[in-house]
Amino acid sequence: MIQKKICMLGATGVGKTSLVRQFVQSVFSEKYHSTIGVKVDKKVVRLEKQEVTMMLWDLQGEDEDFKIKPSFLRGASGYILVVDLTDAKSLDAAKRIQFMIEDEVGQVPFMVLFNKNDLTDQIELDHEWMVEFAGEKVLRSSAKTGENVDEAFLGLAKKMV
Amino acid sequence: MKPSPEKTSDEATADVESGTPMLPRDPEHFSNGESSMGELRRLLVGSEQVSDVLPEAVSKSSQKNSQLSEATLPIVEKNIRESVLRNPRILADALFPVIGPAIRKAISAALSSMVQSFNQTLEHSVSPKGLKWRFEAFRTGRSFGEVVMLKTLQYRVEQVFLIHRKTGLLLEHVALDPKDTQDADMVSAMLTAISDFAHDSFKTDEDATLDSFKISGLNVWIEGSPDAILAAAIRGNPPLELRETFSLALEKIQYSFDGEFDSYDGESDTFMAARPVLEECLQFQAAEASEKTGRFSPAHLIIGFLGVLLLALVVYFGWDYWRWSGLLETVRNEPGYTLTDYQRGWVKHRVSGLRDPLAGKSSELLSRNRYDDGDVVFSWREYQDSNPQFVLERARKTLNPPPGVKLVFDKGVLTVEGTASDDWMADAKRFGPVITGINEVVISENGLNDLIARIESRKVLFKCGTTKISGDPALDGVSDDLVLLSEYGPFELEVLGFADRTGTPDVNEAISNKRAEIMGSELRKRLGDKAVLDKIKITEMGSKTTADECRVAFKVIRQKK
Ligand SMILES: Nc1nc2c(ncn2[C@@H]2O[C@H](COP(=O)(O)OP(=O)(O)OP(=O)(O)O)[C@@H](O)[C@H]2O)c(=O)[nH]1
Ligand SMILES: [Mg+2]
Numbered sequence: 001m002i003q004k005k006i007c008m009l010g011a012t013g014v015g016k017t018s019l020v021r022q023f024v025q026s027v028f029s030e031k032y033h034s035t036i037g038v039k040v041d042k043k044v045v046r047l048e049k050q051e052v053t054m055m056l057w058d059l060q061g062e063d064e065d066f067k068i069k070p071s072f073l074r075g076a077s078g079y080i081l082v083v084d085l086t087d088a089k090s091l092d093a094a095k096r097i098q099f100m101i102e103d104e105v106g107q108v109p110f111m112v113l114f115n116k117n118d119l120t121d122q123i124e125l126d127h128e129w130m131v132e133f134a135g136e137k138v139l140r141s142s143a144k145t146g147e148n149v150d151e152a153f154l155g156l157a158k159k160m161v
Numbered sequence: 162m163k164p165s166p167e168k169t170s171d172e173a174t175a176d177v178e179s180g181t182p183m184l185p186r187d188p189e190h191f192s193n194g195e196s197s198m199g200e201l202r203r204l205l206v207g208s209e210q211v212s213d214v215l216p217e218a219v220s221k222s223s224q225k226n227s228q229l230s231e232a233t234l235p236i237v238e239k240n241i242r243e244s245v246l247r248n249p250r251i252l253a254d255a256l257f258p259v260i261g262p263a264i265r266k267a268i269s270a271a272l273s274s275m276v277q278s279f280n281q282t283l284e285h286s287v288s289p290k291g292l293k294w295r296f297e298a299f300r301t302g303r304s305f306g307e308v309v310m311l312k313t314l315q316y317r318v319e320q321v322f323l324i325h326r327k328t329g330l331l332l333e334h335v336a337l338d339p340k341d342t343q344d345a346d347m348v349s350a351m352l353t354a355i356s357d358f359a360h361d362s363f364k365t366d367e368d369a370t371l372d373s374f375k376i377s378g379l380n381v382w383i384e385g386s387p388d389a390i391l392a393a394a395i396r397g398n399p400p401l402e403l404r405e406t407f408s409l410a411l412e413k414i415q416y417s418f419d420g421e422f423d424s425y426d427g428e429s430d431t432f433m434a435a436r437p438v439l440e441e442c443l444q445f446q447a448a449e450a451s452e453k454t455g456r457f458s459p460a461h462l463i464i465g466f467l468g469v470l471l472l473a474l475v476v477y478f479g480w481d482y483w484r485w486s487g488l489l490e491t492v493r494n495e496p497g498y499t500l501t502d503y504q505r506g507w508v509k510h511r512v513s514g515l516r517d518p519l520a521g522k523s524s525e526l527l528s529r530n531r532y533d534d535g536d537v538v539f540s541w542r543e544y545q546d547s548n549p550q551f552v553l554e555r556a557r558k559t560l561n562p563p564p565g566v567k568l569v570f571d572k573g574v575l576t577v578e579g580t581a582s583d584d585w586m587a588d589a590k591r592f593g594p595v596i597t598g599i600n601e602v603v604i605s606e607n608g609l610n611d612l613i614a615r616i617e618s619r620k621v622l623f624k625c626g627t628t629k630i631s632g633d634p635a636l637d638g639v640s641d642d643l644v645l646l647s648e649y650g651p652f653e654l655e656v657l658g659f660a661d662r663t664g665t666p667d668v669n670e671a672i673s674n675k676r677a678e679i680m681g682s683e684l685r686k687r688l689g690d691k692a693v694l695d696k697i698k699i700t701e702m703g704s705k706t707t708a709d710e711c712r713v714a715f716k717v718i719r720q721k722k
Contacts (some may be wrong), residue, residue, distance in 0.1 A: 040350040075328030108580040
């Protein structure tokens with residue numbers, strides 16, 4: 001069986017931990033426990049040809065005081081960059097993080113998730129901004145409803161093997 | 162592609178330029194061995210294309226198998242040896258940057274293990290645990306060092322993780338209990354994360370990893386190599402040597418899987434081959450069993466202790482009772498002592514009573530009954546014992562009898578035998594009855610009278626018709642008796658010479674006188690001691706009467722004192 005290290009990246013509070021929980025355990029909670037350092041989770045997924053163990057490194061989100069530690073990114077085969085649709089600043093953070101990760105691990109498969117799509121009335125991000133950053137295929141997700149969660153993780157897994 | 166400047170043949174050039182270097186197909190081309198070898202050499206060395214494909218070929222070959230490295234190994238070894246023989250400096254210069262850090266690393270490892278063992282020793286000797294172990298050492302009859310060793314060797318390596326250093330992915334995992342295998346991949350990722358976190362936070366060396374950490378009874382020891390991390394979960398107190406086991410195992414893995422590490426893409430199956438090496442790390446040292454074989458449990462110990470104590474007390478008190486009764490018996494029977502009261506205490510005993518000053522020392526009574534001087538407190542009041550022995554001794558001390566006086570005591574009557582001055586005799590009669598135990602003093606001369614009677618019954622024979630003593634042994638008896646007699650002195654001793662009935666009265670008288678004289682001078686000679694002759698005055702006289710035998714006889718006459 002093949003194993004892959006995947007990092008969950010993004011600003012603080014964008015829903016990285018919630019996405020992992022939704023993907024791994026299919027549960028969601030409104031409660032917010034900020035991640036400190038890193039929390040590792042795993043999920044075994046079946047692709048057409050083989051099984052892949054996804055080791056999900058859910059990293060502490062970036063904010064003014066805290067910058068992601070590059071050593072946690074080492075050896076990652078892919079990453080998911082999460083942007084909070086209800087927080088425009090989280091897009092700037094995502095851009096910064098992407099620069100950093102390319103510096104650290106080079107070009108590896110990734111997905112950009114525009115999360116909290118269920119909070120329709122609070123969305124701050126314009127579609128153009130999203131396209132500008134993520135290309136035509138903008139993937140909107142919700143850790144609460146599970147929208148595009150499996151798709152995002154499985155899509156990344158396929159890209160990696 | 163640039164043409165080679167060494168090219169001479171058009172054909173070769175064409176081949177090279179077409180991209181496929183080939184040997185000429187025409188066998189005529191190599192008309193002799195030398196030129197064909199030269200041609201081959203030209204093709205191999207002279208062609209730049211060969212130098213282009215060679216590195217690729219070597220790399221492919223080493224990826225495929227180890228044949229190439231095996232083939233070149235002897236050559237490389239030989240080259241190194243020759244290089245060193247020719248000029249050792251080249252290799253020394255090349256190794257210099259490696260040797261310094263290697264030595265430093267070895268020294269720092271040795272120092273840190275020394276510090277760790279020093280810490281352990283300190284901890285074990287002064288901590289409560291150390292004291293507990295000291296008690297255990299005392300209880301089991303083992304040396305303290307032995308107990309510490311037993312305790313520190315009590316450990317079990319429960320799991321060993323082989324982790325890819327760069328990705329934190331689990332390469333292989335072995336565990337004593339198969340149930341522990343489930344989350345090994347998460348554990349290994351988190352271990353790497355923790356190690357990275359510690360590394361980032363404390364800004365340690367580039368290749369540093371977390372060394373160890375501890376959660377209650379579980380130690381996690383971590384060893385790192387360039388591509389892998391070996392983490393071992395150990396329960397108990399592992400010995401330091403175990404680190405070396407882990408580090409050797411990791412070295413072995415790093416060496417054997419060098420290529421696999423480089424090309425690792427998440428596929429861990431190849432690392433199954435490392436299982437035996439990891440399994441060797443699952444060591445354990447069971448100290449529990451030997452601990453249980455300790456001779457006593459605390460309860461046993463206490464019961465045993467109380468038993469021994471009780472036995473000791475019974476024996477002690479039995480023995481003390483025995484010597485105590487012995488002491489009382491001794492005091493009761495000892496002349497000069499009278500027991501009036503006694504008290505047996507826990508530590509000291511008391512005895513009180515009466516003691517005659519003439520009696521033996523009381524400490525002697527103690528030692529006779531195996532007591533030390535301080536064990537028994539005596540309190541004696543003086544008294545005068547009526548035991549005949551003490552009465553007599555007291556009489557002697559009080560009356561101070563002169564020589565020649567013998568004191569005899571019986572049933573309250575003190576008998577004075579022998580002769581003494583009339584004054585002394587009068588004192589004895591007066592003061593004697595005052596002495597405790599004496600009711601009456603009797604002056605007896607029995608002893609002296611007997612002696613006098615014996616002397617007077619003696620006779621010394623002469624050869625008849627002569628004045629020669631016939632060597633009669635009676636003479637010795639006479640002189641001995643006279644010595645005794647002198648103690649009672651003074652006396653007068655009459656030596657009477659006798660003749661037998663033959664002969665005329667005149668002659669007989671002369672012979673009698675002569676015999677008396679001879680005997681007198683003989684006795685004087687024998688009793689040459691002046692003291693005796695002062696007390697006994699010898700007078701010789703011939704007897705007018707005759708006797709049956711030719712002899713001398715003696716008569717003792719008391720002198721007035
Ligand atoms: N409505 C809604 N709420 C979400 C969604 N995703 C996350 N949340 C909420 O957002 C808050 C933060 O979510 P987390 O998953 O903890 O965010 P995070 O990115 O892990 O945050 P850090 O660990 O601090 O970086 C929580 O209260 C979640 O319930 C979503 O898709 N929809
Ligand atoms: Mg989180």
